[in-house]
Amino acid sequence: MAKSMSNKSLAGPALEIEHLTKAYSGSVVVDDLCLRIESGEIYGLLGPNGAGKSTTINLITGVAKMQKGSVRVFGYDTVKNYRETRRLIGVMHQEVVFDPFFSVGKALRIHSGYYGVKDDPKWRELLIEKLALGPHVDKKIHKLSGGMKRRFMVAKALVHKPALLILDEPTAGVDVELRRALWDFVSLINKEGTTVVLTTHYLEEAEQMCDRIAILNKGKVVAVDSTANLMKQVERRTLKVWLDKETSTLPASLDEFRPSSEENGRVWRFCLAGQQHSGQVLQVLFSERIGVREVETHSPSLEDVFVNITGIDRTETKAK
Numbered sequence: 001m002a003k004s005m006s007n008k009s010l011a012g013p014a015l016e017i018e019h020l021t022k023a024y025s026g027s028v029v030v031d032d033l034c035l036r037i038e039s040g041e042i043y044g045l046l047g048p049n050g051a052g053k054s055t056t057i058n059l060i061t062g063v064a065k066m067q068k069g070s071v072r073v074f075g076y077d078t079v080k081n082y083r084e085t086r087r088l089i090g091v092m093h094q095e096v097v098f099d100p101f102f103s104v105g106k107a108l109r110i111h112s113g114y115y116g117v118k119d120d121p122k123w124r125e126l127l128i129e130k131l132a133l134g135p136h137v138d139k140k141i142h143k144l145s146g147g148m149k150r151r152f153m154v155a156k157a158l159v160h161k162p163a164l165l166i167l168d169e170p171t172a173g174v175d176v177e178l179r180r181a182l183w184d185f186v187s188l189i190n191k192e193g194t195t196v197v198l199t200t201h202y203l204e205e206a207e208q209m210c211d212r213i214a215i216l217n218k219g220k221v222v223a224v225d226s227t228a229n230l231m232k233q234v235e236r237r238t239l240k241v242w243l244d245k246e247t248s249t250l251p252a253s254l255d256e257f258r259p260s261s262e263e264n265g266r267v268w269r270f271c272l273a274g275q276q277h278s279g280q281v282l283q284v285l286f287s288e289r290i291g292v293r294e295v296e297t298h299s300p301s302l303e304d305v306f307v308n309i310t311g312i313d314r315t316e317t318k319a320k
Contacts, residue, residue, distance in 0.1 A: 010074040010088075014039045014164050014195035015060070020069035022055055029055045031219035033069070037212075039163075042186070042196045044206040044227075047216035048310060053199045054094055056216075057168050061091050073164055087115045090162030092153045094169040094199075098141040104128075104152055105137035112160040120161070127155040130185050147178045154182065158189070165189070167198040171205065183209060207231075207302040217310045230305050237272040238298040239281055244291030251288050257281055272297075 015037040022030040030052045037043045045053050058064035060071050062078060062085075071078040073085040099107060108127070112119045128134055131151040136144060141152060150170065157165060167186070171179040183205065190196050200206055206213060207227060214224040223230065239257075246265040257270040257280075270281050278297055285292055 010039065010163055012039075012075045013037060013072075014041070014074060015197065016070075016072040017056075017060070018070050020056065020059055020071065021067050022052075022059055022064060023067065029219050030059065033216075033219070033221060035214055035221065035224070037195065037197060039074070039195055040190070040193065041211045042190055042198070042209050044210035044213040045197060045199045045216065046203070046206060046213055046306065047199075050218075051216040052219040053216055054168055057091065057093075057166055057197075057199070060166065061089055062086065083116070087117060087160065088163050089166060090157035090160065090164070091166040092157040092168060092170055094172065096146075096149050096153065098149065098152065098156075100140060100142045103138050103140055104133055104144070107141060107152075108155055108159050111156050115160045117160040123161060124155075124159055127158055130188075131155050132181065147174045150174050150178065151182075154185075162194070164195045164197070167196065169199055169201065171200065171202060179205070203302040203306060213302075215306065215309055223305075223309050227302070231300060231302065237300065239270040239272055239278045240296040240298065241268050241270070241281070241285070241292055242266065242294040243268065244293050247290060250290075251284055253284055254281060 013036050015035065017033055017035040020030055020033040021028070033052070033056060045056065047053050055064060059066045060073075060078065062082060066079075073088050076084045076088065078085045102110075105128075108124050109119055128137060131154060133148070133151055133155060136148055136152075141149065144152060154167075154170065157167075165186075171182060174182075179202075186196055186198075186209070198206070198209070210227050212224070212226050213230055215222050215230075243266055246263075247268075248261075248265050250259050250268065254270070257272065257276065260269050261267065262269070270278075272278065272281075278295065282292065282295070
C-alpha cells in the first residue's frame, strides 16, 4: 500500500493544540482547548452535541478562524505554514460535501491538485477498490446513495496521501456493512503510518478503534486518557437476576450490593465493585432458598464512562 505523504520525514506529534478558543456571538464554543496527539495514533474526540467537536475540527483545518491559541501539525503552524498543513491533513466533514458537476472518477483525479500534490493513479485506484467505488466511478456524485457518498468522501480525504486523517462522524446513518468496511480500511492505513482523529456517536466504535480518547463537554476537555484507563474509571459491574417468583425484600446481607428491583420484585439488579463477584450474591440467594431462574452480568462500557464523566445520558444525544 502507498504510504501517506512524506511520513518518514515527519517528526514530533501529529497534532498539538494549545489554548484554542472560539466564540460565536459571545457564546464560547471551544474554551481554552489543549490536546496533543502522537504520530500513529487512532485518537477519539468524543462529546455530546454542542460540545465543540466539529468546531475544533474546523479550526484545525482552517475552515474557521481561531480567536486564541495555536495548532501545529507535525510541527507546522496551521496559520503560518498553512500550505504545508493543508497538504498534511485529510478531512472528512460530517456534512456530505461534493461538486455536482464531476463524476466520482474525475473528482478523485483532480482533487490531489488542490493541495499541490501530483495525482497517483495506483493510489487512487487502490482507494476506489478498497472502498468499493469501482462500479460507480462514472456516476455523478449526486446520484450516489448516502452510503456511497460517504465512501467517496473518505476516498477524497485520502487521495492526496495525508499523514493526518480527520473523520467527523464518518459512519453516521450508514449501514453496518459499510461501517465495518470503513473501519477495516482505517485500521489498514493506520498500520501503514497514517494518524487518525475521529469523532463518533457510536461509542462501541471508539472503544474498539481508539488508542486514546478525549471527552469534550461545553467546549472544554473533561477527560483525556487511554481507552483502557478511561474504562477503569467505572469499576462498577452489574449483576441482573431473574427470580422464580416476586420478592419484595431481600436479606440484609445483600445491602452492600445496592440491590434495586424491577417488574414488581421479579428482577433484581446488584452492583459489584472492586473484588466483589456475582457468586457472593448467588450464594446468599441460594442459602435463603430464593429461586433463581436466570442471571446476566454487565461490564462497564465506554458509554458508562461517558455518562459518568459528563452526566449526560447517551440516549438523549443519539436521537438528535
